[in-house]
Amino acid sequence: MSNPPDKGQLNLPAIDISSFISWPSTEDGLANFHIPNTTQNGHGNHPEAHLPKPTTAKDLTPAQRTTVTALRAAVRHPGFFYLTGHGVSRELMQRVLELGRQFYTAGDYAAVQKRKRAIARRPCGDKYGDGARGWQDVDAISRNDWHEALDFYAEIDGADQVAAHRAFKASRPDVWPGVDGLLEGRNLYPDHPAAMRDLLPDYVARLCSVGEAVMRALGFALELRDPEFFVGATQDSFWCLRMLGYPPLPPAFRKKEEAEEEEEEDDEEDEEIVGCGAHSDYGCLTMLLTDETPGALKVRVAGGEDGNQEQQGEAKKAKEQWVDADPLPGAYVVNIGDMVEQWTGGWATSTVHKVLHTGDDYRISVPFFYEPAKHVVVRRLPEFGGTDADPEVRYWDHLVSKIDGSFFRKRTSW
Numbered sequence: 434m435s436n437p438p439d440k441g442q443l444n445l446p447a448i449d450i451s452s453f454i455s456w457p458s459t460e461d462g463l464a465n466f467h468i469p470n471t472t473q474n475g476h477g478n479h480p481e482a483h484l485p486k487p488t489t490a491k492d493l494t495p496a497q498r499t500t501v502t503a504l505r506a507a508v509r510h511p512g513f514f515y516l517t518g519h520g521v522s523r524e525l526m527q528r529v530l531e532l533g534r535q536f537y538t539a540g541d542y543a544a545v546q547k548r549k550r551a552i553a554r555r556p557c558g559d560k561y562g563d564g565a566r567g568w569q570d571v572d573a574i575s576r577n578d579w580h581e582a583l584d585f586y587a588e589i590d591g592a593d594q595v596a597a598h599r600a601f602k603a604s605r606p607d608v609w610p611g612v613d614g615l616l617e618g619r620n621l622y623p624d625h626p627a628a629m630r631d632l633l634p635d636y637v638a639r640l641c642s643v644g645e646a647v648m649r650a651l652g653f654a655l656e657l658r659d660p661e662f663f664v665g666a667t668q669d670s671f672w673c674l675r676m677l678g679y680p681p682l683p684p685a686f687r688k689k690e691e692a693e694e695e696e697e698e699d700d701e702e703d704e705e706i707v708g709c710g711a712h713s714d715y716g717c718l719t720m721l722l723t724d725e726t727p728g729a730l731k732v733r734v735a736g737g738e739d740g741n742q743e744q745q746g747e748a749k750k751a752k753e754q755w756v757d758a759d760p761l762p763g764a765y766v767v768n769i770g771d772m773v774e775q776w777t778g779g780w781a782t783s784t785v786h787k788v789l790h791t792g793d794d795y796r797i798s799v800p801f802f803y804e805p806a807k808h809v810v811v812r813r814l815p816e817f818g819g820t821d822a823d824p825e826v827r828y829w830d831h832l833v834s835k836i837d838g839s840f841f842r843k844r845t846s847w
């Protein structure tokens with residue numbers, strides 16, 4: 434099987450979500466930020482939180498209609514878009530990227546190693562170990578996944594939460610028992626930069642609210658009978674934030690890479706990949722913040738002028754291309770994940786992507802994954818032809834099936 438060719442830049446649609454968001458987009462940093470109460474009306478008591486929440490399509494304002502129409506087209510093809518009007522200031526976005534850069538690169542080699550090792554991912558049951566949170570080194574064995582990661586998840590912390598989580602797991606032992614203790618824990622923060630501990634929880638709270646706004650818009654975009662359905666499924670989101678660092682490739686790998694590119698046209702596509710292997714994301718919505726490095730994130734799209742989604746099988750495959758999805762200042766690069774694809778029976782696309790970072794700089798990227806709650810069971814919706822006979826997957830099981838066995842040993846592509 435030969436790889437789809439690399440073809441230029443993808444012109445992602447830009448979707449302005451401001452009409453679904455209830456706080457001012459001009460806010461500077463976090464000084465005056467009131468963390469929204471997402472368990473009640475989703476927007477807490479921010480003084481400017483007065484946007485009426487639409488409950489039926491008839492309630493939509495003209496601005497909301499424009500957003501919904503653009504979102505409908507984007508999730509069908511290419512499954513990626515730029516998100517603007519989200520209300521997170523550029524200053525805050527830069528601060529988050531800078532925290533990642535400091536963690537990975539500030540100081541001499543010994544200092545960097547010391548701080549990373551202090552919060553290295555540990556096996557379940559080890560002190561603070563939950564098999565998933567913390568720092569994971571670059572994969573030294575393979576050229577695939579040439580990045581390091583610092584991972585944060587919604588916490589399962591304290592005796593009550595852990596007990597409730599175990600009861601939930603025990604309620605369906607038939608599905609995916611997984612590893613005992615996996616993801617039961619709290620997030621690990623480095624000593625340096627110390628600001629990470631203060632800033633990231635607030636950043637996550639903001640992105641949860643942005644995620645909720647996009648999921649609300651998506652319910653209308655997909656003309657669901659209950660437009661709030663996705664909002665409900667993502668309340669108490671089992672979110673994940675990753676701080677990824679992509680070091681430049683070692684020279685030996687670069688040379689090998691160049692030589693092999695000529696010989697190995699027929700290889701499996703992962704063989705040529707460095708950075709992050711080809712994968713789709715496994716939840717609902719990925720909001721990606723990256724530094725300005727161009728040409729790193731690549732998205733696999735069906736070719737043809739309109740990326741014709743009706744083509745099937747070989748015809749569709751023959752036209753596939755890898756295209757760059759470069760960062761747009763102030764915007765998030767957003768894509769939908771496997772759960773949305775499953776709810777829509779494949780109508781909306783959880784698009785395959787990869788990272789190929791061949792530059793000399795140390796690249797930082799910070800994807801935030803806004804996901805369903807752990808217990809949510811996902812099945813094709815009746816609006817998309819779903820019936821009781823369709824297969825279903827519980828989000829927790831899907832998540833664990835992706836990470837179990839790969840996290841502590843070698844993190845493979847999702």
Ligand SMILES: O=C(O)CCC(=O)C(=O)O
Pocket residue numbers: 675677709714721723729730786787788798800847
């Ligand atoms: O680093 C990037 O640009 C993308 C990372 C990614 O696709 C992922 O973590 O799922």
Ligand SMILES: [Fe+2]
Pocket residue numbers: 712713714719786
């Ligand atoms: Fe991804």
